[in-house]
Amino acid sequence: MKFVCSACGATAPVTTRAARCACGGLWKLDFKPPLFDPELIDRREWSLFRYRAFLPLDGAESADSASTQSIEKWRAVTLGEGMTPIVALDEDTLLKMDYFMPTLSFKDRGAAVLVAHAAAIGVESVVQDSSGNAGNSVAAYCARAGIACEIFVPEGTSPAKIAMIKSHGATVTIVPGSRDRCAEVCRAKVADGGAYYASHVFNPFFYEGTKTYIYEVWEELGRVPAHIFVPLGNGTLFIGIVKGLEELLAAGLIARMPKIIAVQSERCDPIARAWEDGAAEPAHITPMPTLAEGIAIGVPARGAEILEYVYKYGVNVVTAPEGRILEARAALAAKGIYCEHTSAATYAAYLDQRDRHGRIYDSLIPMCGAGLKSDH
Ligand SMILES: Cc1ncc(COP(=O)(O)O)c(C=O)c1O
Ligand SMILES: [Zn+2]
Known part of the structure; x- marks a missing residue:
């Protein structure tokens, strides 16, 4: 399992903290799960981690330490997401x-897996930008995992979403202007300070x-x-x-x-x-x-x-x-x-x-x- 740049083809280990390739290209995840087989669903697990045989968690293809650690990390991170009727x-x-x-939106599917990965590679703090829902999710899962979190939201974001993000202990930074401007401001912070970018858009997990x-x-x-x-x-x-x-x-x-x-x-x-x-x-x-x-x-x-x-x-x-x-x-x-x-x-x-x-x-x-x- 590794990251591959979608622009130049360069590779990086999934333990990298780099939000994207040095050339500016976004990462894709080179991960080949086994063929989907209903027999491999863990039917005793009542969350989306019942499908973990097909998720990049257990080092199915790789013996690197990050993936081995994440076997247990997901257990500490899950909030019972998925399984929706x-x-x-x-x-x-x-x-x-x-x-x-x-956290009342589909974003929990992605955030649970992303934060399990961040926890597995030892990330201690993250930043992220969002119209609100992805920020809610990342804030909640980071709270669960003991990871500090700052979420950038555009002005005009629903007060209920902002209140929820804060309730999880995350810092909320409200950015004047559009959702796209909000992403730019957050990405500038990532570029300057090297913060781990728990982005639902950039991060393939x-x-x-x-x-x-x-x-x-x-x-x-x-x-x-x-x-x-x-x-x-x-x-x-x-x-x-x-x-x-x-x-x-x-x-x-x-x-x-x-x-x-x-x-x-x-x-x-x-x-x-x-x-x-x-x-x-x-x-x-x-x-x-x-x-x-x-x-x-x-x-x-x-x-x-x-x-x-x-x-x-x-x-x-x-x-x-x-x-x-x-x-x-x-x-x-x-x-x-x-x-x-x-x-x-x-x-x-x-x-x-x-x-x-x-x-x-x-x-x-x-x-x-x-x-x-x-x-x-
Ligand atoms: C309720 C809801 N539906 C749909 C979307 C769209 O998701 P995406 O931007 O990943 O296409 C979002 C994203 O924030 C959302 O909050
Ligand atoms: Zn590249």
Whole structure:
């Protein structure tokens, strides 16, 4: 197991504290789990670590000391994340209730694995930037692991998210300006001071955690639905879903890739525009304010990687109509599902596609964040 630079191909041990390659390229993780085999699921473990045979924790391929130590680190770090139910909303639509998580969003999947790794390599303090949810997750898992934590959030972030981050003992730095500006300020601190960057975007261990979303879908349903909707900002759930599906495909547990429909905000749509133009890099856009704060990413750092997957697997990239987010949220709430605006945006996009093209059978939509977090 090692890091490989996505730009120049240089390698580094996973014990590195460098947030990215010296050339500026982002790390990819060279980790090949065994073929996905249901027999290897630890059914006594009631968290996503039941899939640890397929996670970069136990040194399956490597005997380096970091991976050996992390065998036990995950036990000290887990908060019982994952194992979220799938609920039928109507005859066409399934909801995966990922806000039933320790910090109320899907980000716990990635943060649990990332922080287990950071603890295993002896990291004592981390920094991270976030629209709020990833910061909540990293702060909680760092608190659990005894790692000091500073989270940068953009101005306008939901007060409930900020209060939660602080409650875990993390320092919160509020950055004036956009979500992209917030990332720049945090990355400047990483570049200057060498702080460990527990980034859900830069650090590939995060994606190894989010791929458990698909493992669970397969384990719960015994299959993967025909249409997989996924919100797309920085792509941490998107990339995890693609990786998970690739593993199921390689293991022969699914016959083909399902149709993936990635959802951006119509007010912040760099990937959707690139896809419409057939471009390899995200479009340059000026983000406009949106209720879907979780996907308001104007400059997705892994944009080119996301677009590679989009073309490879015939993904559709659609946008959520801003004017339907509140309506979608109210429709879900009227059925007992109180999600945050960013999750309602995915449902708004689904409703919009259905109005345009007719029924979308066998659709799976993630309910990524809890409603109380975005009430402001
Ligand atoms: C509730 C919610 N949904 C979706 C997303 C989008 O995730 P990503 O930026 O990894 O694509 C986020 C990210 O913060 C989020 O908080
Ligand atoms: Zn490089």
